[in-house]
Amino acid sequence: MIYRLKKLIRRGIATQMYSKKHFVDLKGPIVSITFDDSFGCTFENAGKVLADRGMFGTFYVSFSFLKNQNEQPSFQIEHLEKVIRQGHEIGCHTYDHIDLSKTRFKNAIQDILNNQKHLDRYFPQMKFRNFSYPFGAETYMVKKFIGNRFLTARGNRPGMNVGTCDMANLKSIKLYENKYTLDDIREKLDQAIEKKAWLIFHTHDVQENYSQYGCSPGYLDKVLYACQERRIPVRSIHQALAATHSKSTVEQYDGFAMQNVLNRYPVYLIASQLLEAVIF
Numbered sequence: 713m714i715y716r717l718k719k720l721i722r723r724g725i726a727t728q729m730y731s732k733k734h735f736v737d738l739k740g741p742i743v744s745i746t747f748d749d750s751f752g753c754t755f756e757n758a759g760k761v762l763a764d765r766g767m768f769g770t771f772y773v774s775f776s777f778l779k780n781q782n783e784q785p786s787f788q789i790e791h792l793e794k795v796i797r798q799g800h801e802i803g804c805h806t807y808d809h810i811d812l813s814k815t816r817f818k819n820a821i822q823d824i825l826n827n828q829k830h831l832d833r834y835f836p837q838m839k840f841r842n843f844s845y846p847f848g849a850e851t852y853m854v855k856k857f858i859g860n861r862f863l864t865a866r867g868n869r870p871g872m873n874v875g876t877c878d879m880a881n882l883k884s885i886k887l888y889e890n891k892y893t894l895d896d897i898r899e900k901l902d903q904a905i906e907k908k909a910w911l912i913f914h915t916h917d918v919q920e921n922y923s924q925y926g927c928s929p930g931y932l933d934k935v936l937y938a939c940q941e942r943r944i945p946v947r948s949i950h951q952a953l954a955a956t957h958s959k960s961t962v963e964q965y966d967g968f969a970m971q972n973v974l975n976r977y978p979v980y981l982i983a984s985q986l987l988e989a990v991i992f
């Protein structure tokens with residue numbers, strides 16, 4: 713109960729006090745399909761389903777899952793090599809798949825940097841450019857670090873990205889086969905067309921025997937087909953970002969910066985800062 717309350721407060725502070733505002737003004741909708749947690753089956757199945765349709769996705773990797781395949785999630789370096797060859801994007805999901813709202817700031821940073829070190833070891837030419845929060849958990853300090861280090865960070869707040877968006881906490885929709893029927897997904901795609909939105913889906917394991925957080929390869933393929941039918945381009949986060957960058961620049965807002973503290977809501981901000989100091 714106390715932990716949940718703490719998490720809620722931290723999330724609230726992170727949302728309000730730090731953002732990377734960017735005006736997403738697209739000519740038409742874009743869909744991004746993203747995969748968390750580094751399941752070997754996902755690299756294998758989703759990588760192929762996307763590649764067969766000439767589409768690209770983003771796989772957020774936690775290198776601590778690089779291990780024996782008897783454990784789940786787990787992956788082998790060959791999985792990464794394959795999806796990279798297929799042209800998909802590799803993003804960062806922390807090294808140890810930690811809940812950032814439960815982790816001390818210093819340890820959180822070390823963990824995120826450690827994931828990059830592991831990427832360097834196997835793919836020295838590559839750098840993580842985009843991030844997704846494990847469990848959708850964030851704090852003000854971690855979000856600010858991530859906002860500075862990565863181009864985007866994807867959370868799990870439901871919704872589409874259109875108009876003024878927070879690039880340090882992009883909204884997304886679950887692509888969980890047990891949660892949404894294909895008709896539900898088609899409806900969301902139609903809404904994305906109407907709003908000219910950047911619709912980001914997220915899922916985990918992609919296999920026949922999928923979990924409640926994943927989907928089957930057939931379901932994923934039908935989602936891609938529905939995009940194709942509607943002429944909605946399916947792009948990795950990095951590719952989609954290029955399209956959103958055409959008109960506006962990214963502006964960082966730091967609610968704890970001194971001029972903002974004095975200019976805006978001084979009492980609330982000072983109180984929040986004190987609260988943040990106590991919590992950390």
Ligand SMILES: [Zn+2]
Binds near residue numbers: 847
């Ligand atoms: Zn995760």
